[in-house]
Structures are given as structure tokens and as C-alpha cells.
Amino acid sequence: MDFALTQEQMQVRKMVRDWAAKEILPVIGEWDRKQEMNPAELPRMAELGILGICIPVRYGGQGYDYITLGLVCEELERADTHLRVVMSVHMGLNSLAVLQWGTEEQKQRFLVPQARGEKYAAFCLTEPGAGSDVVSMVSTARKAGDKYILNGEKMWISLATKAHNFLVVAKTDPAAAHKGMTAFIVERDMPGVTMGDIHGKLGVRAGSTGWVAMQDVEVPAANRLGEEGEGFKIAMSCLDNGRYTVGAGATGLIRACLEDSLKYAHERKTFGKPIGEHQLIKQKLAYMQQWYDAAQLMMYKVGWMKNSGKRNTRETGMFKWYATDMAVKAALEAVQLHGAYGFSDEYPVERYLRNSKGSVIYEGTSEIHQLMQADYALGLRHDGRLRCELPAYDAEYWQAEPQPA
Numbered sequence: 324m325d326f327a328l329t330q331e332q333m334q335v336r337k338m339v340r341d342w343a344a345k346e347i348l349p350v351i352g353e354w355d356r357k358q359e360m361n362p363a364e365l366p367r368m369a370e371l372g373i374l375g376i377c378i379p380v381r382y383g384g385q386g387y388d389y390i391t392l393g394l395v396c397e398e399l400e401r402a403d404t405h406l407r408v409v410m411s412v413h414m415g416l417n418s419l420a421v422l423q424w425g426t427e428e429q430k431q432r433f434l435v436p437q438a439r440g441e442k443y444a445a446f447c448l449t450e451p452g453a454g455s456d457v458v459s460m461v462s463t464a465r466k467a468g469d470k471y472i473l474n475g476e477k478m479w480i481s482l483a484t485k486a487h488n489f490l491v492v493a494k495t496d497p498a499a500a501h502k503g504m505t506a507f508i509v510e511r512d513m514p515g516v517t518m519g520d521i522h523g524k525l526g527v528r529a530g531s532t533g534w535v536a537m538q539d540v541e542v543p544a545a546n547r548l549g550e551e552g553e554g555f556k557i558a559m560s561c562l563d564n565g566r567y568t569v570g571a572g573a574t575g576l577i578r579a580c581l582e583d584s585l586k587y588a589h590e591r592k593t594f595g596k597p598i599g600e601h602q603l604i605k606q607k608l609a610y611m612q613q614w615y616d617a618a619q620l621m622m623y624k625v626g627w628m629k630n631s632g633k634r635n636t637r638e639t640g641m642f643k644w645y646a647t648d649m650a651v652k653a654a655l656e657a658v659q660l661h662g663a664y665g666f667s668d669e670y671p672v673e674r675y676l677r678n679s680k681g682s683v684i685y686e687g688t689s690e691i692h693q694l695m696q697a698d699y700a701l702g703l704r705h706d707g708r709l710r711c712e713l714p715a716y717d718a719e720y721w722q723a724e725p726q727p728a
């Protein structure tokens with residue numbers, strides 16, 4: 324077993340860390356207060372290759388592996404959660420699904436511009452009345468010749484007002500429950516597609532969250548991802564990837580809490596000595612370190628499983644659940660350790676606390692993950708029967724230049 328990172332992985336991690344330190348951290352407090360996304364960020368992420376980091380070079384990406392994706396997400400959320408959210412939807416929930424499920428024509432049309440960062444991508448599963456209970460969605464897709472007519476409303480959609488391509492799941496056969504759902508790529512300029520932002524969120528305020536509505540949207544059959552009836556399975560496979568990015572981001576958030584708390588523990592003095600020399604403060608730091616180390620190990624394990632093409636639904640769910648729950652705990656401890664300063668936006672830990680709460684809700688609440696993990700333990704749920712797999716990482720294939728047609 325080898326836990327050493329490759330030179331390439333370390334270089335990419337350093338590139339993202341340096342960028343965040345120079346261009347994000349100095350201004351993030353301001354954008355968070357304004358509750359707006361800095362318009363310079365997405366083009367800059369595209370320029371740095373982040374938006375196609377683990378997509379094969381032949382499809383416009385950088386050709387790095389899934390562990391590199393995890394490291395990038397850790398660094399992004401170390402700076403601010405909203406940057407990792409971009410990766411969760413653009414890469415985890417959308418681009419990797421097009422890589423996994425798309426036809427060659429769909430990869431050329433959608434994946435290539437997304438990996439190059441010329442187009443941004445989002446994921447539309449959740450509805451005003453359907454979150455954890457995916458099958459209760461009411462959006463429909465009615466077949467009409469070589470098109471589908473889509474109607475419905477999707478909610479809590481990250482990048483709703485920024486994305487060009489939406490991976491939408493809708494019901495083609497409402498009577499058939501999860502077997503009656505189908506996935507489509509809906510383009511933002513298709514007539515009948517409207518979107519807007521949601522304001523007043525507790526956290527991730529520097530990010531973009533909104534709604535997407537579809538009224539009699541004519542979607543060509545060529546935009547259907549997978550077969551009719553495969554939408555639920557595709558959505559779940561998207562979540563296998565999205566949840567990995569969320570867990571990796573939460574690992575970065577735990578590190579942010581730890582690093583800021585260590586700094587403060589050295590600087591702040593009470594009763595004649597730095598607070599880090601008091602036992603109750605040491606205990607908080609020790610727990611944060613433990614949560615970080617454990618989350619990081621889970622990230623490496625899941626990244627390795629993805630690289631090897633092994634089914635990882637259970638391990639990804641466990642990682643997402645653990646890392647996000649621990650990020651909330653770490654943020655609470657970091658605020659407590661900072662005392663009254665932690666309660667004000669003079670220090671970033673209050674932002675960490677607000678941001679940490681979203682991750683235990685989206686991409687499967689902690690409660691959904693607990694139910695799934697209990698069912699795995701009880702032998703009531705088995706990944707073995709699930710067929711679809713993300714392509715294993717093969718450096719030679721992923722880094723090969725596109726062949727001339």
C-alpha cells in the first residue's frame with residue numbers, strides 16, 4: 324500500500340493552493356458579505372484547467388486521476404466552499420456522467436467544451452417537493468417523434484444562472500417509479516428554459532444557487548443521456564462522483580478549521596500563556612487533527628477505488644457522511660476556540676461554520692447516508708448488483724492527445 328502522492332498530484336495541489344491564497348482568500352470575505360459570486364472565478368478556473376482536471380485529454384481535459392480531483396476539491400474548499408461546489412456540479416455530477424454514459428457524439432458536443440471550461444455544467448435532480456425522495460419528482464418528459472417535451476421545476480441547483488448545460492432527470496413513465504425516469508442534457512438557450520438565483524442562504528453565500536424551470540421545452544432525442552428508464556441509475560452514479568467531491572471538500576474545510584485554530588492558539592493568550600497550552604484547547608485541536616487525518620485517508624481510499632474502476636458507492640457514501648459531519652463539528656470547535664472573535668466575521672471561522680452546514684444536507688443528507696450504511700451492514704443493500712462503473716483511470720489513455728479523425 325503506497326500513500327505517497329505523485330509529483331503531478333503535488334504540483335496540481337500546489338497550483339490550486341497558490342491560486343486560492345493569491346486570488347481568493349484576500350477577497351472572499353467581501354464576496355461572501357455581498358452574497359454574490361465573483362464573475363472572474365469561473366473563467367480563471369477554466370484557464371487553470373481546473374474545470375477539466377480529471378477528464379481525458381482527448382475530451383479537452385487535463386487527464387489527471389481521481390485522487391487529483393480529490394486534492395483539488397480539498398484545496399478549493401480550504402479557501403471557500405462555493406469553489407468546491409462548482410467542481411461538485413460541473414465535474415462530479417455532470418461532466419463525469421457524460422464521460423461515463425454519453426455517446427461519442429455527446430462527448431464531443433458537451434464534454435469537450437465543459438472540460439475546456441468554455442461551457443459550465445450543472446445537475447438538476449432536486450425539485451421543490453422532492454429531495455431525498457428522488458422518485459417523488461414530478462417533472463415529466465413526453466416523447467414526441469424525435470424529441471421529448473420537458474416540463475417541471477428544479478430547485479437548489481448550484482450554478483443555475485451560470486451553467487450552459489443542465490443534466491436533467493425527468494419522468495418518461497410516471498407509473499414506473501424509478502424505472503420510469505430518464506436523463507437529458509438541456510441547454511440553457513432552449514426555448515422554455517428559465518432560471519433564477521435563490522438568496523438568503525445560511526452559507527455558501529459567495530456561490531450561485533438557484534432554480535431552473537422548464538415549460539414545454541423541446542429536447543432532441545440526441546440529448547438523451549443513456550436509455551429511456553435509466554435516469555435514476557444515472558442520477559445515482561452521478562451522486563457517486565458528486566459525493567466524493569463533497570467529502571474531499573469537507574476534508575479541506577476541516578483543515579481550514581484546524582489551521583486557523585492552530586494559528587490562533589499560538590497567538591491568543593489567557594492566564595499568562597498561549598491558549599494552545601491549556602488542556603481543553605489542546606483537546607479541540609487533537610480532535611480536529613484526528614478528523615482531518617481520518618477524512619483524508621478515506622479520500623485516498625475512495626480515490627484509489629475510483630482509479631481502479633472498483634464499485635465505491637458504499638465507501639463514497641461513508642466518506643461523504645463522515646467528512647461532512649466532522650466538518651460541522653470542526654467548525655463549531657473552531658468558533659468556540661476563537662471565543663467572541665469566532666462569533667464575528669473578523670475571523671473566517673464563522674464563515675466555515677455557516678458553509679459546513681450545507682454539505683450535511685445536499686448530495687444525500689447525513690440521515691440518508693446513515694440509512695444506507697445501516698442497510699449495507701445489515702446485508703440489505705449490495706453494490707454488487709449495481710452495474711454501471713466509472714471508467715478506471717489508465718494514465719496512457721487519459722493523457723493521450725486526441726487522434727486526428
Ligand code: CAA
Nearest residue numbers: 448454455457479480481556559560636685686687709711
Ligand atoms: N449506481 C448505479 N445504479 C444504482 C446506484 C448507483 N450508485 N444506486 C442505485 N442504483 C440502482 C439500483 O441498482 C436499483 O436498480 P434495480 O431496480 O435495477 O435493481 C435502482 O437504482 C434503485 O436503487 P435502490 O433500490 O438503491 O433505491 P432506494 O430507493 O433504496 O434508495 C436512495 C434510494 C438511496 C434513498 C436515493 O434516492 C438517494 O440517494 N436519495 C438522496 C438523493 C440525493 O442525494 N439528492 C441530492 C441531489 S443533488 C443536489 O443536492 C443538488 C446540487 O446542485 C448540489
